[in-house]
Amino acid sequence: MITLQFSTTKGVGSQVIRWATWSPYSHVDLVLDDGRLLGATARYGVSIRDPEPIQTYARFQVSGSVETIEAARSQIGRPYDWPGILGWGFRRNWQDQNAWFCSELIAWAFEQAGCPLLRGDRSHRITPRDLLLSPALIPVS
Structure with missing residues (x-):
């Protein structure tokens, strides 16, 4: 099982993402076995980081494999998808990008491992x- 952490902060960017996507969370990461987080952030791009203070979070387990983590790790060093902010509302193909939003990276990694979290018809944009809303998520208490 793989653990995903959905989170939000008090920052303006977090508030805008939550408002624009009707979501209680603005960010999502993979939780590694050592407790560090693997994901894409505006500050670091795709990276492994120690957890930072957050306002709210929830963790979910999902069936996945080591290939999911390896796919995400293969993207370390890629930048955050700043140009994608302009194209966020349009049907751009996020799978061909060299930069990532947090949710795009997670969805792509699971898809690469043969465990897609979403239906294929939602692939034009992926938000936290x-x-x-994926039925594959199991809440961690």
Whole structure:
């Protein structure tokens, strides 16, 4: 099982993402076995980081494999998808990008491992809310 952490902060960017996507969370990461987080952030791009203070979070387990983590790790060093902010509302193909939003990276990694979290017809944009609605998620208490 793989653990996903959905989170939000007090920052303006977090508030805008939550408002624009109708989501209680603005960010999602993979939780590694050592407790560090693997994901895409505006500050670091795709990276492994120690957890930072957050306002709210929820964790979910999902069936996945080591290939999911390896796919995400293969993207370390890629930048955050700043140009994608302009194209966020349009049907751009996020799978061909060299930069990532947090939710795009997570969805792509699971897809690469043969364990898609979403239906294929939603592939034009992926938000934390989209992932949160996946029936594959099991809440961690």
